Amino acid sequence: MGLDTEPTGPATPPSTAAVGRSLEEPTVPFRPCTPSPTRSVSVPDLSEAFVIRDAATEDFDQASAVMLDAYREYKPDPLPPAWAGTWEAYWREIGAVGSRAHEAQLIVATIGDHIVGAVTFYPKGPDSNVVDWPPEWAVIRLLAVSPDRRRQGIGRALTQECVRRARRQGAQAVGLHTDSRMPAAQRLYSQLGFRRAPRFDYQPILEADITVMGWTQELATAPRPR
Numbered sequence: 001m002g003l004d005t006e007p008t009g010p011a012t013p014p015s016t017a018a019v020g021r022s023l024e025e026p027t028v029p030f031r032p033c034t035p036s037p038t039r040s041v042s043v044p045d046l047s048e049a050f051v052i053r054d055a056a057t058e059d060f061d062q063a064s065a066v067m068l069d070a071y072r073e074y075k076p077d078p079l080p081p082a083w084a085g086t087w088e089a090y091w092r093e094i095g096a097v098g099s100r101a102h103e104a105q106l107i108v109a110t111i112g113d114h115i116v117g118a119v120t121f122y123p124k125g126p127d128s129n130v131v132d133w134p135p136e137w138a139v140i141r142l143l144a145v146s147p148d149r150r151r152q153g154i155g156r157a158l159t160q161e162c163v164r165r166a167r168r169q170g171a172q173a174v175g176l177h178t179d180s181r182m183p184a185a186q187r188l189y190s191q192l193g194f195r196r197a198p199r200f201d202y203q204p205i206l207e208a209d210i211t212v213m214g215w216t217q218e219l220a221t222a223p224r225p226r
Helices: 057-074 081-095 154-169 183-191
Strands: 039-042 049-054 105-111 114-122 137-145 173-179 212-218
Touching: 049 154, 057 081, 057 105, 057 114, 057 137, 105 154, 114 154, 137 154, 154 173, 154 183, 173 183, 183 212
Parallel strands: 137 173
Antiparallel strands: 039 049, 049 105, 105 114, 114 137, 173 212
16 A cells, blocks of 8 residues: 555554556566566656665665655554554654565666655465455555656556556555545546445544545456456
């Protein structure tokens, strides 16, 4: 979960996706952070194009900065003392992209040398350590787009790349979370074929009126991104 056209909000309790090419393109290996063939995406009405690719180790710091910048607006201000521990643990997790490299694939969107978006893709959903996702599912987490690059199709393209990978590996479904305060993200996921799955909802802070909302897409009937 993460940020797309708008941020998608927290994806875990304190313990712990433009127009792309077709599916007939060469696939990439399912190895975390291994450079792969890139997908160049033309952005309507813009002079620049972004590229979707796997992150290399040297991209981690820049990807971390993009993720933190995208989520910063969701920090409560002022931060209630009772929420401080939960928020700080979550903030550290967002930025710790290297800690997820063994279980997940960090996928980035770049324009030139600059990372403008990122998402974490778990080929094995339970490895995300969020909720009890079924073992046959893949999971999308921590989708983020730089605030000055939103509404350019970057979040959509990153999400579609995750769905492509899940389909290629034979996953039965894809799961993700977003925040009840983020209607733009909810609209995007609905447009991409995801449906609400309340059984995967949770509340990261019981005292707050915030629900982290489960969404799923069954791949047997999922629309193929074009």
